Amino acid sequence: MSLLKPRQTPERQSQPFDHDELSSPNSNRTVAVRPSPIKPLKSLGRILFGPFLVSPSPSDTTKSDKEEEDETQSISSSISGPMNHTKQSRRKTILASFKNSRERQSARVNRVDRLIRFIEEIQNEAYVGEKEVIPRQLFPKDYIELLIEVDERDQEFQHYFHHGLRYEYRESIHGKEQFTILMPSAFHISMQTDIDGRLLLWKNDIIGNKNYGIKSKTAAGKIRSKRDQKMEFESKKTLRGDCSFSYREDHYTYPPLIFEVAWSQTTDKLEKKAMELIEEGAGQIRTIVGLDFSKTYSIWDTIRDQIQNPLEPKRGPFTAFVWRVVFDKDGKQVTNASGEPRVRKNNHIFCDDNGTAHLAEKLQLSLRDFVPPRVIKAERWDEVKDLHDVKLELDASTLLGYFDDALIDQKHEDENSESKKERNRQEMTKRTRDRAARRKADAEKEEKRWTITSMIEVGGHRLRKLQGRT
Incomplete structure (x- = not known):
């Protein structure tokens, strides 16, 4: 029976084919020659290409794992080097786009949240300032998010936003003055x-x-x-x-x-x-x-x-x-x-x-x-x-x-306004002092909990044993 010759790789083409090699005990190898179809694997916009690979059997110990990895990378690079580079660049671009999208969404949420809190401060007459015109950065998608957020609030806030708050909006993706709150003096x-x-x-x-x-x-x-x-x-x-x-x-x-x-x-x-x-x-x-x-x-x-x-x-x-x-x-x-x-x-x-x-x-x-x-x-x-x-x-x-x-x-x-500012400063100072006093009291209370007995208990079996000896 005639044996079919495996497809000649560049390495095999440089050497004569030896029929005795197939029957040699030392060359008992399972040769798996993968054809060349490209197998794309898509994941998050990524495409990997499977090159020609020669997989030795477990009994083949003539090459180390490192050498085979280097050879595989060499073959992969020789066959699809430029294409791999293009796909990797595309993958990096897509991942960067996803990252930028998440960052933009996070920034949008922060801008809307800060604006909502500021409007609540004005509504509750807690804002003390001298500016009649207060600009805020709010891109078109931010403005939509703001309107949705307002609709989800209570009726009092909705009425204040639509009828009590004086504001102007200029739709733009540039600058920092799209949403302007007007505070008439x-x-x-x-x-x-x-x-x-x-x-x-x-x-x-x-x-x-x-x-x-x-x-x-x-x-x-x-x-x-x-x-x-x-x-x-x-x-x-x-x-x-x-x-x-x-x-x-x-x-x-x-x-x-x-x-x-x-x-x-x-x-x-x-x-x-x-x-x-x-x-x-x-x-x-x-x-x-x-x-x-x-x-x-x-x-x-x-x-x-x-x-x-x-x-x-x-x-x-x-x-x-x-x-x-x-x-x-x-x-x-x-x-x-x-x-x-x-x-x-x-x-x-x-x-x-x-x-x-x-x-x-x-x-x-x-x-x-x-x-x-x-x-x-x-x-x-x-x-x-x-x-x-x-x-x-x-x-x-x-x-x-x-x-x-x-x-x-x-x-x-x-x-x-000066009187109101002074009252706010005094109230803020009082709150700061009260907060510091609470923290000090909590620290002293926590310190009292750590007695000598507690330290021994925390020390583990050895310290408790020593305590028993004394």
């Missing part, structure tokens, strides 16, 4: 109250004045004041206006006119917010009035003690800005070459950098500023003269009076 609230009150008196004066036409009275009657109005835009941004004046039409979502008060915010951020509202409003928000007191805020610590001083009254700088969107004859927003809304800007300096009041300065808004352009077109009010002639005039005396009242309110809040 006493100055801020005072200015909002005075502006709202002035607008209400003006509106009622139009309605009750026989010199104005029915169309003007109709338009004035539909103006609604909404302080801190929450606006959700198609870009998934959530913004708020300090004093918003909407028009009573269900199909108009955004207010035509908004007042923004800048106390602790800078002038640049005030202008950025105004342009952001105009762009997001897409023609519905037509006029933004910015009352800029940021330069007074920057010197507030130096002038605070002089507030209400009859001998030497003190004010800081105060400028008002008005941004008006340009519309065409069809009531559509006009854009420039880059696609941005075309805006007209006016400045009104009521107090200069030295605190000197400009008593001749005044800010004027017309009834047209409060009416959406589409309503004007739909009602054919383009020729209604009163829409332009009926003016809301905010002169220097009026606005400086609001300014002085707001400064007084802010001073009182600061004094109350």
